[in-house]
Amino acid sequence: MTLEAFADTLVPGEQRFPGDRAIAGAAPGPGAVAAGAIELLETPATGVTDGLDNYVQALNAHAVAYATEHGLGQDASVPPFVALSFADRTTLVKTLTGKTPAGLDHPEKDLWVLLALFCFMAFDTAAHMHTVDAIASGHPGLATMKFAKPDADGLWRFADYSYRRPLARIHPDTIPSGSLP
């Protein structure tokens, strides 16, 4: 649930059911969770799978500190990060993946950026699935991006690719091979 909330902060989506706590419902259409972020994080090839429990603990510890610092009420029915509003989740993720007010990187930044990278990849590449299968099954991220379908053999070819006319003057010094002198 904590990791779902993290993934949903990066690429937000609509709630799966009334009262969905992990997904905040901050954007229409499916987001990173529906796109398979948890499946991808649980794919050993990522190198993060063994550390997911630590990620959950650390993120919730940061959430407790954040809530305390900002005088936010606690909600024991869900993990502390899930208890945060979408705006607060966003602020916290920005802190973890960005710079401190003094302009320094957060000390754990590399770890959080890595987790964020895979959440994005679940949405915009479906890296836990063969791409042709992802498209055939209507993968929500690739569908959102209108990723074109391949040919019947699973390879992409675009017969029409050019406006087929000169569209600018070239640099006046261009030499015949196409480089500058």
Added chain:
Amino acid sequence: MTSVEQTDILVVGSGFGGAIAAYHLAAGGARVVVLERGPWLSTDEFEHDFILGSSSTRIFEFVAGDGMSVLGGNCVGGGSVVYFATMPRAPRFVFERHGSIGRRMWPAAITRDTLDPWYDRVCEALQVSLQSWDEVTYEGGLWAACCNHAGRTANPLPVAIDTAKCTNCNWMMAGCRFDAKQSLLLNYLPAAVAHGAEIRPLHEVQRLSKSPGGGYRVHYNVIDDEDYRIHTGSGEIDAKIVVLAAGTAATPVILQRSEPELGTMPHGVGRYFSGNGERLNTAVMNEERVREVLGLHRGDGQAYQAVQIGRGPSVASWDRLDPALPEFSRFSLEQLYFPPGLGTILAQAPGAAGPEWFGPAKKEMLRHWQSWLTIFIMSEDDNEGVFGPPPPTGNAVRISQQMLGQGPLRYRPTANTLRGWAEADEQIRDILERDGLAKVLPWTSDVVGAYTVHPLASCRIGDDPATSALDDRHELRNHPGIFVTDGSAVPGALTVNPAMTIAALAERAIPGIVAAAQQRDIRVRPGAPVPASTSSAMPAPARVLAGQATAARRAS
């Protein structure tokens, strides 16, 4: 006592620097062994697939550093297998740059005029040709039209692509499935093998030491075919000459790790790294304005919506490659395609509280992905990068099974570099936001710092021993018989795509390496012709594939 394997010349890496050296030295008659850390893929293994473990992660590497991430190849053929095959020559003023060292960075022996004959050879070997406007992709055409609308020029790029075979699939970074891209698997490498060079994939060189015979002993690990974090063996080879071409992000690391046994390295080893001044901006085009203002339409009712169609970059604007401009103010603005994943995460959307790389505004931006246009800045950076202590093995601590690692490079852009980037960002904004054509923002640098697909200069040539690791013959100072021929030898940012220049410098270095080999009684002749080009990529020999399978079985 087990005898150590011997060869005349050991080449580390099979990208441009390694493949060119391997071909010429093998063709000249020397015994050549090439150790390549990555796998050897055949054409039918270059997949159109984003799944982890497909060719898109097997042959590509992303090494995060402190303030600089480096993207590169990891396979037989190196960068040439994953690159976009854009092959301009560096403009004349580049060779006259001073950077921040108060003198010309390039050796006196190298100017554009003296390098041109070597550029010509590479053009012939890689069949570089200039794209016509009929071959320029929608993305390139759109960028050209935007430049033209803003009173700028724009050039179709010279490329090493057989456009008759190209399907414009835009999967180039996963290797070319159609043998359209003229990677080194179609020219130098098959020619090297035909002359007896032996290429060993999944052999990652760790360090060099001195061999009892007066040459060098090269120590390597054997890497598992699937999980690159696993080593399945190790070994040593003695050679009279070593050509290091492990890539800009690896060559200095090997030398640093060798220092305890070889002795002090020149000051320039692992310093003066350049990211080629690279930076990206991504625009979301307004399709209606593209149609109304630029008069563009694809003939199928669309004005653009074609980010997925093409073959990397096809047009660049070179107005700012003006020798009269001061250094650090000159840059290319090149249209680029970068696949989703690494090519989408850092792009920024205009959010309520400023640019945002994640969240609702970014998701909305992704909904318009087919209308994205990404512009690639190649500018004059300040050679700010410095490599820290080497990781235990390789050039990075590998995080994922493939592709992702954490390396020792530290980069803090100077005011010079930052000024160039700011000027380039402003030029792009002026061109693309004119008359409501698009909304454009630079990629965030808060998340991973800067990034480059063209790392350079971490072990560079020069005339000044204090600021260059190599002499003008590419020989490592104070360590005779070690030559460096990859991108790390290039003195600094080139303001254009560097593959042509890396390859031309490697060609130029060959006569010096041949002479050094002859001095060590290696029977090798200079003057091998330009290698013949083949129509399909050379597959790995059966014995190599058997070796890979054995290594994989041992690991499982």
